[in-house]
Amino acid sequence: MRPVVRNLVGLAAFLVLWEGVARLGLVRQEDLPPASVVLEQTFGLLGNESFLRDVIASVLAWAIALGLAIVIAVPSGLLLGSLPGLRVATRAVVEFLRPIPSVALIPLVILVVGGGPESKIALATYAAVWPILYNAIYAFDEIDPLLIDTARSCGVSRARILASVALPHAAPFVFTGIRMSAAIGLIVVVSVEFIAGAASGIGQFILEATSGAGRMDLVLAGTIVAGLLGYLINEGLERLGRRMFRWHTVSTAEAM
Amino acid sequence: MSTMLNVTGLSHRYGSGENAHVAVNDLTFVVETGELACIVGPSGCGKSTLLRCISGLIEPTGGEVTLHGDRVTGVPEDLAVVFQDYSRSLFPWLTVRQNVEFPLRWKRNLSRAERRERAEEALSWVNLPGVGGKYPWQLSGGMQQRVSIARALARRPALLLMDEPFASVDAQTRFELEDLLRSVQVAHGSTILLVTHDIDESVYLGDRVLVLSKSPARIVADLPVDLPPERDQITTRESKNFVSLRGEVARLLHGGGDAPEQAPTGEPADTTEPSTLA
Numbered sequence: 420m421r422p423v424v425r426n427l428v429g430l431a432a433f434l435v436l437w438e439g440v441a442r443l444g445l446v447r448q449e450d451l452p453p454a455s456v457v458l459e460q461t462f463g464l465l466g467n468e469s470f471l472r473d474v475i476a477s478v479l480a481w482a483i484a485l486g487l488a489i490v491i492a493v494p495s496g497l498l499l500g501s502l503p504g505l506r507v508a509t510r511a512v513v514e515f516l517r518p519i520p521s522v523a524l525i526p527l528v529i530l531v532v533g534g535g536p537e538s539k540i541a542l543a544t545y546a547a548v549w550p551i552l553y554n555a556i557y558a559f560d561e562i563d564p565l566l567i568d569t570a571r572s573c574g575v576s577r578a579r580i581l582a583s584v585a586l587p588h589a590a591p592f593v594f595t596g597i598r599m600s601a602a603i604g605l606i607v608v609v610s611v612e613f614i615a616g617a618a619s620g621i622g623q624f625i626l627e628a629t630s631g632a633g634r635m636d637l638v639l640a641g642t643i644v645a646g647l648l649g650y651l652i653n654e655g656l657e658r659l660g661r662r663m664f665r666w667h668t669v670s671t672a673e674a675m
Numbered sequence: 676m677s678t679m680l681n682v683t684g685l686s687h688r689y690g691s692g693e694n695a696h697v698a699v700n701d702l703t704f705v706v707e708t709g710e711l712a713c714i715v716g717p718s719g720c721g722k723s724t725l726l727r728c729i730s731g732l733i734e735p736t737g738g739e740v741t742l743h744g745d746r747v748t749g750v751p752e753d754l755a756v757v758f759q760d761y762s763r764s765l766f767p768w769l770t771v772r773q774n775v776e777f778p779l780r781w782k783r784n785l786s787r788a789e790r791r792e793r794a795e796e797a798l799s800w801v802n803l804p805g806v807g808g809k810y811p812w813q814l815s816g817g818m819q820q821r822v823s824i825a826r827a828l829a830r831r832p833a834l835l836l837m838d839e840p841f842a843s844v845d846a847q848t849r850f851e852l853e854d855l856l857r858s859v860q861v862a863h864g865s866t867i868l869l870v871t872h873d874i875d876e877s878v879y880l881g882d883r884v885l886v887l888s889k890s891p892a893r894i895v896a897d898l899p900v901d902l903p904p905e906r907d908q909i910t911t912r913e914s915k916n917f918v919s920l921r922g923e924v925a926r927l928l929h930g931g932g933d934a935p936e937q938a939p940t941g942e943p944a945d946t947t948e949p950s951t952l953a
Binding site: 563565566568569570571572573574575576579583584587588590666667669 | 727730732750752754755756758760763764766767768777778780781810812826830
């Protein structure tokens with residue numbers, strides 16, 4: 420229980436500091452409303468149907484993007500991880516594409532796929548592919564040859580080794596990539612909504628609150644909800660990973 | 676006795692041209708059915724290459740391996756291998772029982788229940804009943820290697836190959852595993868070919884000891900072990916036959932290429948002083 424208590428103490432201290440800075444007039448309250456005001460707005464928003472529709476729009480786009488990224492990156496990682504020749508041949512392209520910030524691709528994507536939700540899904544997919552791809556390549560490349568020999572000496576064909584040895588071996592590494600991509604994907608979805616505009620979405624809500632009335636309390640409330648979503652997603656995936664891959668955490672901890 | 680394994684003129688070369696490395700050169704020997712044969716050789720002499728060729732994991736560049744008369748081209752259906760490094764050879768995401776069942780998964784004619792039954796049976800042979808639900812990494816090193824042996828036995832192999840199986844466990848565990856292997860072999864009449872660099876182990880375990888030279892490996896001697904089938908870690912190791920045979924193997928290993936191609940077989944050399952080489 421202690422770490423939980425400590426986390427809560429840290430959070431409370433942060434809120435008190437925020438409240439103090441705003442109340443003491445160190446920053447104009449129009450620019451930075453006090454924590455109590457923002458939190459009140461946040462709770463209000465959670466009961467607001469049109470805002471909830473924004474949240475659902477963002478989460479849906481995020482989930483589709485993450486799913487697409489997994490479907491693209493895992494087979495590609497398997498291919499690049501097991502074929503060193505192909506990996507070397509594609510390295511230059513991959514290393515060039517990977518560091519490109521997704522938001523820089525907004526104009527291109529809007530031209531190609533149009534301004535609907537497809538554009539934020541496409542950009543979030545693009546950004547989410549890399550961590551999964553990297554971990555998958557690493558995992559399939561690093562597989563212990565003795566495990567393969569063991570499987571082969573048990574009479575398993577090479578095709579079946581893929582399903583029975585390579586995939587279970589790679590799963591925890593790929594899952595770590597998915598967790599990283601989940602966070603990145605959410606950031607990209609909200610960013611694209613904010614920068615390029617969208618029919619609905621958390622980013623769109625924040626954009627509207629900024630440009631129209633300059634309602635910083637609503638802007639921050641929307642931001643808190645986005646942060647909360649990110650936190651819940653990461654926490655959920657982390658717990659899921661710990662349950663599914665207990666063998667991995669324990670056996671690697673023992674090996675070190 | 677019929678011949679289980681026939682190795683004829685086996686050679687293996689890695690790479691080609693000037694960089695070629697000849698790991699095994701023109702090896703010829705047989706292993707009879709029901710026999711526990713030990714191959715002993717200096718470190719890096721190509722013992723593992725030899726086992727990989729016999730098990731069909733790699734194709735030798737020269738010569739031929741036949742198992743009960745059938746030429747080995749891929750991994751044979753009725754052959755099993757136990758590797759030295761149990762911690763890397765057991766699948767960490769599978770439970771002990773699933774690990775032992777692993778080679779049976781691919782046999783279509785076995786039902787789930789039969790697989791499970793065979794796995795439990797193999798675990799009981801190696802004195803590991805009731806740990807099937809645990810994961811390998813929850814067990815000690817010696818227990819893990821017993822799981823590997825159970826997994827190999829579950830396949831009911833005609834030939835069991837073992838590559839330095841006890842080199843990674845402590846001395847006490849090693850004695851236990853050696854005795855376990857002997858008793859399993861006697862109980863089931865298994866044919867086992869075990870590779871080791873440990874002279875004492877080869878003599879203690881084997882019905883026969885094949886001595887290899889330094890790389891590229893050649894057979895320097897083929898010695899029958901004149902010891903009773905029931906071995907004992909203390910009295911066997913004290914016996915005159917054991918001590919003299921151990922000395923002979925040590926001398927052959929140490930002499931390497933100087934030893935005659937066909938060492939005298941049948942009776943162990945009559946040395947009076949125990950060798951200190953081992």
